[in-house]
Amino acid sequence: xxxxxxxxxxxxxxxxxxxxxSLRDPVSQINTLFPSHERHLSLVKKIDNQTRQIVQRKLxxxxxxxxxxxxxxxxxxxxxxxxxxxxxxxxxxxxxGLVEIVWAIDIEYKIIDFVFQRCRSPEKDKLINSxxxxxxxxxxxxxxxxxxxxxxxxxxxxxxxxINIRTDLVNxxxxxxxxxxxxxxxxxxxxLNSLYE
Amino acid sequence: MLFKHWLVALFLFMFxxxxxxxxxxxxxxxxxxxFRLNINDITSVTSRNYFLGMDTHKVFNDGNRxxxxxVAQLYYxxxxxxxPYPFMFSNKNDEQLIIREAHYNILTSRKSLLPNIRLGxxxxxxxxxxxxxxxxxxxxxxxxxxxxxxxxxxxxxxKVHTNVxxxxxxxxxxxxxxxxxxxxxxxxxxxxxxxxLDFGIGLSLYKAKLDQKNRKRVAFDxxxxxxxxxxxxxxAYGKVDDNSGLYWLFELNRRTxxxxxKVYCHYIFDDQHQQKQSEQTFIAGARYTPNNNxxxxxxxxxxxxxxxxxxxxxxxxxxxxxxx
Numbered sequence: 001x002x003x004x005x006x007x008x009x010x011x012x013x014x015x016x017x018x019x020x021x022s023l024r025d026p027v028s029q030i031n032t033l034f035p036s037h038e039r040h041l042s043l044v045k046k047i048d049n050q051t052r053q054i055v056q057r058k059l060x061x062x063x064x065x066x067x068x069x070x071x072x073x074x075x076x077x078x079x080x081x082x083x084x085x086x087x088x089x090x091x092x093x094x095x096x097g098l099v100e101i102v103w104a105i106d107i108e109y110k111i112i113d114f115v116f117q118r119c120r121s122p123e124k125d126k127l128i129n130s131x132x133x134x135x136x137x138x139x140x141x142x143x144x145x146x147x148x149x150x151x152x153x154x155x156x157x158x159x160x161x162x163i164n165i166r167t168d169l170v171n172x173x174x175x176x177x178x179x180x181x182x183x184x185x186x187x188x189x190x191x192l193n194s195l196y197e
Numbered sequence: 198m199l200f201k202h203w204l205v206a207l208f209l210f211m212f213x214x215x216x217x218x219x220x221x222x223x224x225x226x227x228x229x230x231x232f233r234l235n236i237n238d239i240t241s242v243t244s245r246n247y248f249l250g251m252d253t254h255k256v257f258n259d260g261n262r263x264x265x266x267x268v269a270q271l272y273y274x275x276x277x278x279x280x281p282y283p284f285m286f287s288n289k290n291d292e293q294l295i296i297r298e299a300h301y302n303i304l305t306s307r308k309s310l311l312p313n314i315r316l317g318x319x320x321x322x323x324x325x326x327x328x329x330x331x332x333x334x335x336x337x338x339x340x341x342x343x344x345x346x347x348x349x350x351x352x353x354x355x356k357v358h359t360n361v362x363x364x365x366x367x368x369x370x371x372x373x374x375x376x377x378x379x380x381x382x383x384x385x386x387x388x389x390x391x392x393x394l395d396f397g398i399g400l401s402l403y404k405a406k407l408d409q410k411n412r413k414r415v416a417f418d419x420x421x422x423x424x425x426x427x428x429x430x431x432x433a434y435g436k437v438d439d440n441s442g443l444y445w446l447f448e449l450n451r452r453t454x455x456x457x458x459k460v461y462c463h464y465i466f467d468d469q470h471q472q473k474q475s476e477q478t479f480i481a482g483a484r485y486t487p488n489n490n491x492x493x494x495x496x497x498x499x500x501x502x503x504x505x506x507x508x509x510x511x512x513x514x515x516x517x518x519x520x521x
Contacts, residue, residue: 017486020225020254021268021298022330027357039262044223066488071225096424117393120424
């Protein structure tokens with residue numbers, strides 16, 4: 001019996017307070033972000049305390065919410081038998097609870113696009129209708145980091161000079177984009193590289 | 198009987214898909230334990246439930262795309278002084294190995310018009326429960342009471358389209374047993390707007406022969422989230438044999454900014470015309486999740502009105518749940 005328990009503990013990789021039957025793939029969001037894609041491939045990886053320390057080192061003053069730890073999925077999206085990008089859902093704490101954003105990333109780890117999966121901020125529509133998206137599309141982690149203020153959490157003047165909106169939701173989405181690009185490289189890069197070998 | 202369940206679950210989980218990758222790839226596994234205390238204020242009886250089980254989820258692929266996923270949940274469940282007790286137990290202190298969800302899902306390609314197919318033991322796709330899973334929680338949308346069973350063995354077709362999603366299922370009506378009993382069968386369907394949106398509506402249909410009774414039910418549900426508040430409602434009309442009835446559930450909930458606390462209250466009106474009896478129930482609950490592992494919940498269930506031929510119910514429940 002003790003060996004059975006040991007095997008069970010070895011496989012334990014829990015990262016969800018709710019039962020796993022509540023998991024849903026972001027199917028409609030992937031369709032929106034990659035309208036002509038043919039298929040996607042899930043890669044499930046664990047985001048643990050070691051990853052949390054890397055985030056704290058590379059993005060000082062940024063914490064991972066407990067819901068961001070545990071096992072998460074990166075979707076590898078293909079079109080004409082060729083990988084065209086990755087999709088990852090990441091959440092970020094805001095004044096209106098967790099904001100969940102579905103990110104589309106290209107194979108060079110740059111932002112292609114994003115859609116809100118869940119956002120209860122009253123500023124959501126204003127942000128969608130602003131030119132904020134064009135300021136972050138095509139940017140890598142290092143390029144986006146140049147938009148961070150000294151506090152490491154808010155957008156700086158360089159960003160706000162480019163966009164026609166000034167709201168805290170901009171800072172939330174910026175932090176989420178940075179974490180997404182960082183985590184995608186740190187957690188999934190080795191496995192993604194093996195797809196191209 | 199249990200041995201047969203084990204075999205079916207094992208078959209669905211291990212051998213149905215063409216497994217090419219390492220089995221632990223894309224595997225989620227958790228040991229889920231919980232203790233529930235039920236204090237009945239009317240009868241002054243305090244009962245306890247103990248659950249210890251494994252919860253698994255695995256995505257299968259052929260190296261290029263996801264071809265399916267499996268969910269398997271097996272729980273040792275022990276009752277202590279539980280009255281009335283659920284149908285799968287034989288007395289108020291019984292213990293059983295219970296299969297909750299256990300199904301394999303065949304994913305069709307994105308451009309195919311064919312639906313995805315689910316085979317196994319699944320929650321019937323009906324009403325609010327379909328958009329929010331309450332598995333293992335005190336929160337409940339009355340599936341077992343309203344449909345005769347929460348889960349059943351069968352086949353389910355589903356697909357998520359650009360603006361709508363649907364699920365249609367046919368199941369055997371054996372509840373925890375993968376076979377039809379005395380001609381039982383259950384047809385359930387739900388079509389809804391996309392489940393992740395802040396505003397959503399759904400229409401559900403249900404027709405069954407279950408426990409030698411003919412059941413029909415149609416329901417309309419909606420949910421709306423604004424800031425940290427959520428509002429949900431389900432209105433249903435149904436018949437059990439010749440007894441028709443109207444049902445209405447209203448929920449108001451609120452989460453804290455960091456999502457560690459969630460509080461909710463339900464008002465439920467359940468009227469059965471032919472029997473000239475109606476129930477009105479008020480439920481208030483709270484859930485505290487300080488991390489991914491721990492979940493503390495409390496729920497108060499107070500009947501405002503109850504049928505003359507039934508005992509009044511005033512119940513306080515507390516649950517401590519740990520997943521690792």
